[in-house]
Amino acid sequence: MSKLHPLFATALLAMLGSHALAQNAPSKKLYCWTENGRKVCGDALPAEAVDSARTEISAKSGLATGRVDRAPSADERSAAAAQAELDRQAALAKEARLRREMAMVESYASEAELRRAYEHRISLSAGTVKASRMSVAALRQSLLTLLRRAGESELAGKPVARPLAENIRAQHGELLRQQGMLVQQQREAGEIEGEFGDALARYRALKTPATPASNGG
Known part of the structure; x- marks a missing residue:
């Protein structure tokens, strides 16, 4: 078996070692970004x-290896945090609604x-609205008498x-206050009626057992 000359063997080992180091060394990157409206590239950021x-580019191949989006601004971070809080509140509201159902x-x-x-609730609400209407009508008539x-x-x-x-002045202020109350009571009465329709539909859906799908054939 032939032997290598010591000097040749040493040189060969050095070449193989440097080649291995080059392969194992991390590939150098170039960076390209926009600065004052123009594109700038460099090997350091x-x-x-x-x-x-x-954009990150491989210095060896010249091909783009990845892209890093810009960091969000303070306003964007605040908006994202606010949206996350809204989503959390919506999830809590949904859980509460499911518990109520x-x-x-x-x-x-x-x-x-x-x-x-x-x-019963609708009847009580209607009675409240009726009483407020009568009170508003009486106040209006009393105010007309005073103005006359x-x-x-x-x-x-x-x-x-x-x-x-x-x-x-006192009668006019009280009339405005009770008119505002009447508007609120009428709104609540409408909401109760709408809530009843929704509750009835949910009740039927939750009480009715799911019908198993029939197998074909």
């Missing part, structure tokens, strides 16, 4: 470009019981008495 969108199924033995419960007295005083060339003027 400056500190001011760390948060910028950039299951409690509703367990609370009412029949659809008739559910209907009676809502009819004030108008008669002015037509007679007399100043409107201070107690009368204060009473008119």
Whole structure:
């Protein structure tokens, strides 16, 4: 078996070692990013470009090896956090609604019981609206009477008495307050009726067992 000359063997080992190191060494990258509206490339990323969108390119092949999106701004991070909180609240609301639906199924033995419960609420709400309408009508009539007295005083060339003027202001303020209450009560009455329709549909869906799919053939 032939032997290599010591000097030749040493050179060969050095060449093989350097080739292995070159293969195992990490490939050098180039970076390209946009700076002041123009494209900039380099083998090192400056500190001011760390948060910028950039393309990473292999220095050996010249091909793009990846892309890094720009870091979100403070406003974008705040918006993302706000959206995440909204999503969390929506998930909690959904869980609460599911618990209410299951409690509703367990609370009412029949659809008739559910209907009676809502009819009672609807009846109470309608009674409240009716009473508020009567109160608003009475206040309006009382205010018209006071305004008529004030108008008669002015037509007679007399100043409107201070107690009368204060009473008119007080009656007008109370009328506005009760009109606002009436609007709110009417809205709530409509919401109860809509809630009853939704609750009835959910009750039927939860109470009705799922029909197994029939096998063909």
